[in-house]
Amino acid sequence: MIKRILVANRGEIAIRVIRAAKEMGIETLAIYHEVDKSSHHLNFATLTKQINGSTPKAAYLDINQIIEIAKSTDCDAIHPGYGFLSENADFSEACEKNGIIFIGPKAQSIRAMGSKTQARKIMFEAGVPIVPGTLEPINDQTSGKKIADEIGYPVLLKAASGGGGKGMRIVRNENEFTENFESAQREALNSFKDDSIYIEKLIENAKHIEIQLIADKHNNYVFLGERDCSVQRRHQKLIEECPSTVLDEELRQKMGMVALNAARAVDYTNAGTVEFLFDNNKNFYFLEMNTRLQVEHPVTEMVTGIDLVCEQISVAMGNTLSFKQSDIQLKGHSIECRINAEDPYNDFMPDIGRILYYQEPQGNGIRLDSGVNLNNEVTMYFDPMIAKLIVYAKDRKLAIKKMLMALDEFKIGGLKTNIPFHKAIMNNSEFISGKYNTNFLTSVFDYSELPELNFEEKQMLAALSVYFKENYKPHCNTTENNNNKFGNNWKQSNLHIRRLI
Amino acid sequence: MIVNKVKIDNSEFNYDVNENIVLLDNQPNEIEILKRFSNDYYEVLINGKKLIVGIKKDNNQIQINYQNRTFDIEIIDSFSAIKKEMSSLSGNELMTASVKAPMPGLIIKINKNINDKIQKGETLVIIEAMKMENSIKSPFDGIVKSIYSTVGNTVAKNDILFEIERMNK
The missing domain is CATH 3.30.1490.20 (ATP-grasp fold, A domain)
Structure with missing residues (x-):
């Protein structure tokens, strides 16, 4: 039994893991570098501990330090999340040597798949088609x-x-x-x-389709359908969905079986993903295997009803999988948008700063895995992804509609985000048709489709600016006006307060 | 006669203000502030429509954050318009411009030397931030006058990286 998990990560994925652990009655320890000392994920864990490093990234990559913390704080397991040490074989090995359960595959499996060239060789020998x-x-x-x-x-x-x-x-x-x-x-x-x-x-005009799988330590392997991750920019996935519009049940089973063969070839345990390129003629080629939990795992959870992180923890403890292949059915449709702090109107330049306004989307079929909150600082030290917005609906058409609604409700101030870009994609006919491939953002999507202000909006913002210019007086430095609900910076005479806060 | 003007996103309106009514090209817009959140964010009512916006003011420049985007709005009242007209009469047009770091990061590679010619859109320097390489491109055709960045150094947002002299047409 696992009693306390050290979460060797930050941001939304740290929170995701902590939530799963809580559900299972397991305590958690979150680690953080100094720059993260007020980060959102720390509010969720049972315990927190600071780590040090020459750079913030180096701290989260420091195997010895993290292992020492796990030992001194009685953590009997470590979940690496994604990124950082998640696909580091030495880390998996170090955990094992120190009697700590690594919630992920064995070192040898990570090593075999971690070297992309070695993986290609093994797959070639196992009869898995390669590029x-x-x-x-x-x-x-x-x-x-x-x-x-x-x-x-x-x-x-x-x-x-x-x-x-x-x-x-x-x-x-x-x-x-x-x-x-x-x-x-x-x-x-x-x-x-x-x-x-x-x-x-380079296989052009191909879709990126991947198969989620999970294996226990008793030789049971199950695949959990596919994810279409073809909406990519600079080879970074931006939108993922399940099921894919191009797979029928026969092809799904065929790709699933190939993926399980790939996993068996490296004696794989825990959750993993086999990525394929899928061309116009429905040929598929092994791309690589990700030996960790994926960013986009929630879409699979939505359509299968399986909690992948809980299952990861369970099989790491030595339990058999809680389901069989025949139990797995894809029901409904799920889409995920990665919300990044970057400016789609300026070549996707990353943006940093404090989140000054924050309102999350809510409602039936809306799931938000966020790593930030109001007044959190987004820094330059880490990946620009701050949240993942996931929707679930009975079919794809409705899922797209829900996503548009949710994107509209999601308001993040103080920081440029790619939310307008996601809206434009949800409205794009090629995306709606489902035929899009990995070329979509480089040669199909027209960047002038990004939402622009209409005349009425320009008028409203212009009028508002004039109003603020006339009424806003910085630092009147009067103390007698404390009952002024707008603070001291306002000329009282011109204010029209309808409702008190 | 010089009138008050407000400029937003390539559109321009003449304005006048009377209490909570802002006239844009003589069209009235009624404004009411409903709530003030923290950090200069407001819930406002304009012509019966509700908006949530972030508003910052810097002299005659207003910055509005609306729908996850930021807009710079320029307000030219009669007084500042006269000032501006006077200064433009002196004819001092900017011939050099500086290229600033759009975000903090690490300088990975510098592609140009002093006195090199550079074309609009050509990469000047590569900055690594948030684990990705970002190419910083020249905003116009010109000649590199000074370089203020060194490979391996970190820069802060808005640090000047290059000074470029605009090429004569």
Whole structure:
């Protein structure tokens, strides 16, 4: 039995894990770097403990420090979330050595899948279809260029130890090779401490479809349907949905079985995801396996009714899976939008700052996994994703409608977010048709579809500005006006207060 | 005659104010403040329609946050309009402009040297923030006059990175 889980993460995923643990009667310990000392996730845990590092990121990546904290605070298990140490084999191994349950796969499975080139080899041998490209990692530019020339452009450069789109570059012709190779290596080294690259033929106009699976320690493997994650920008997923519009039951079963074969080939336990490229002719190719809980796991939870995090904790304790393959049915439709602190009107430049106004969407079929709250500071140190908005409805059409409603209700002030961008996508005919593929944002979506102010709105904001300019007097420094409900900065004569706060 | 003007998002209105009525091109707009939240956020009623907006004021510049977006609204009253007209008569047009860091981050790569020609949209510098590389591009054709950034250094938001002289047409 697990009594206390150390959550080796931050933000919304830390809260997600803490909630699951609470449901199961398990205590939690949240860790935080100094820059996170007032972060939202700390309000949910049983206990909190500060960690240190040369940078905030380094603190959350410090295996020894985190293991020591787990031991000194009687945590008998660690959940890594996603990102940070979640796909670090050494971390899984260190937990095992110290008698701590790692809520995730064994080190050897992470290692096998973590090296993208090794994974391709294993999959090739296990009969799983792979994209044509290199089976060995490459470190020097000259031999990389030679291989790219041989495969034929366009090619895709990927970090051999990578994931999540970091260190990934498309090369359209040989002239673009050098710049992209250097940049991919830099980003790979920075994100994964390994600058090896591998090269694949770029399969264009393909969908990104992945299979969620989970395995216990008793050789039971179950897949939980697919997720279509084809709405991506710079190889970062933005919108995910389940089920996909292009899979029928037969194809779903076929891909599911291939995914389970992939997992069996590396003796996999706990939750994992096998990603495929799915082309126009319904061919699918193994992309990679993510040996952790995915950001987009909620859409699967909505349509299967299974709590993946609770199940992760349960199988980590040694329990058998609480369901069989035949129990799994996809019911209804779910969509997730990743809410990022970035400006869709200015090339998606990341934005930082304090959240000055915050109103969450609510209602039937609306789920919000958020890592922030009013007055929280969004800093430059971490990923720009601040929340995930998930909707569930009986069919896709209704799910899109619900998502639009929820996006409209979601108000975040003080910080630029991609909410207007998500609205434009939900209104886009290609997205509505369900035919969209990974090219959607680069060549189909028209960025002028982003919502702009109409004349009435311009009028309202202009009138409001004039009103505020005339009435707002900064720092009158009077103390006798304390009963003025707008504070001291207001000329009382011009105020029209209908309702007191 | 110079009149009061308000500019928003490429639109311009003449304005006048009378208590809680703002006239835009002689059309009345009735305004009522319903609630004040923290951090300069308000619930307001305009012509019977309810909005939630964040409002900041800096001289004649008003910044409104509305529907998850930020708008800069310029107000030119008669007095400041005269001032502006006087200064523009002196004919000092800006020939150099600075490129600022749009967010704090780490300088990863600098693509240009002093006196290099640069075209609009060309990448000047790459900044890493929030784990992603972001290319900072030149806003116009010009020549690099000064470079205030070094590879490996961190910069704060709005730090000046480059100064560029606008190329003559």
